[in-house]
Amino acid sequence: HSKQNGKNQFSCYKPYYQTEFNRRFNIQNEIKNIIKEETFRLFYQPIYSTQTETIVGFEALIRWPEMDEMFTPDEFIPVAEECGLISELGKWIISTAVQQVALWRENFKLSLTIAVNISPVQLQDKNLLPHLIDTVKKNGVPSDSITLEITETALFKDSEKITETLRQLSQHGFKIALDDFGMGYSSIAHLIEYPIDIVKLDRSMQSFVDDGCKRYKVLESLAYMLNKLDLTIVAEGIETESQSSLCKQLNLDYKQGFLLSRPLPVDQIDAMLASPSLS
Ligand code: C2E
Ligand code: MG
Ligand code: MG
Ligand code: MG
Numbered sequence: 001h002s003k004q005n006g007k008n009q010f011s012c013y014k015p016y017y018q019t020e021f022n023r024r025f026n027i028q029n030e031i032k033n034i035i036k037e038e039t040f041r042l043f044y045q046p047i048y049s050t051q052t053e054t055i056v057g058f059e060a061l062i063r064w065p066e067m068d069e070m071f072t073p074d075e076f077i078p079v080a081e082e083c084g085l086i087s088e089l090g091k092w093i094i095s096t097a098v099q100q101v102a103l104w105r106e107n108f109k110l111s112l113t114i115a116v117n118i119s120p121v122q123l124q125d126k127n128l129l130p131h132l133i134d135t136v137k138k139n140g141v142p143s144d145s146i147t148l149e150i151t152e153t154a155l156f157k158d159s160e161k162i163t164e165t166l167r168q169l170s171q172h173g174f175k176i177a178l179d180d181f182g183m184g185y186s187s188i189a190h191l192i193e194y195p196i197d198i199v200k201l202d203r204s205m206q207s208f209v210d211d212g213c214k215r216y217k218v219l220e221s222l223a224y225m226l227n228k229l230d231l232t233i234v235a236e237g238i239e240t241e242s243q244s245s246l247c248k249q250l251n252l253d254y255k256q257g258f259l260l261s262r263p264l265p266v267d268q269i270d271a272m273l274a275s276p277s278l279s
Contacts, residue, residue, distance in 0.1 A: 028083045041064075044263060050254060060097035087127070114146060147177050235257075238260055
């Protein structure tokens with residue numbers, strides 16, 4: 001009855017935090033099972049060269065298994081981080097994605113790259129580097145075909161330790177991308193302080209494109225600065241033709257977004273790579 005009487009003060013018999021707690025607890029248990037059953041899936045979103053309009057690589061994006069209740073990565077990744085499951089899950093993500101790109105490189109004779117999202121917790125795990133080294137060796141792919149996408153939240157933790165970790169990853173040839181740049185805490189200091197190779201412009205910045213005035217000038221100047229710093233620039237969230245064509249004008253190296261392709265399962269990427277229009 002309580003649910004029907006929205007305005008009744010007794011209707012709120014379950015405090016928010018408790019339902020939130022239960023929800024998280026349930027997701028947590030499900031994640032454990034799904035890891036055990038190995039039924040998480042990776043989708044791959046193509047990344048295109050702005051110059052040639054061809055696929056240069058992919059970003060691996062995790063997907064909840066197909067079941068009644070589906071969670072998005074934004075919902076379950078934070079839970080996996082909090083309950084200490086992200087390192088194990090992250091390990092699986094790296095192995096699977098690297099193995100997949102090795103297959104595509106071999107089957108289609110293309111020097112494709114793979115970008116993997118690395119959570120801040122994973123970046124602090126000392127097993128990350130050995131696992132990456134082991135994985136590229138096992139699959140026979142060059143480490144510079146692997147991009148590690150990190151967000152700025154990872155850079156606030158313990159800056160000296162993070163610098164050292166990133167430096168080691170870099171020394172081994174792995175590419176470091178700063179994800180979602182232009183959102184929230186984006187700081188130019190990060191671009192100077194850390195060994196970053198690639199900057200991914202957050203998709204919220206795409207709204208700057210059609211703006212025409214002040215915000216467009218910010219985007220234009222930002223692109224100019226990032227180019228000056230010899231950073232590789234990826235435009236995320238390309239949804240319109242005007243956004244897509246502007247990438248070339250602003251000298252952005254790569255582009256990614258629903259207009260070009262959504263994240264897709266392996267078989268659909270296979271079909272895409274097999275299509276002759278690519279080569
Ligand atoms: P992200 O790394 O910034 O990934 C890009 C997100 O934008 C993806 O959402 C992708 O599906 C979506 N996207 C791509 N193009 C467009 C577009 O044109 N328009 C719009 N509106 N969206 C677009 P997704 O897959 O739901 O992932 C959300 C976030 O969850 C990711 O943001 C990343 O932070 C995290 N995530 C996803 N997969 C993984 C993973 O394997 N490991 C970790 N640690 N985090 C992951
Ligand atoms: Mg990403
Ligand atoms: Mg992003
Ligand atoms: Mg994001």
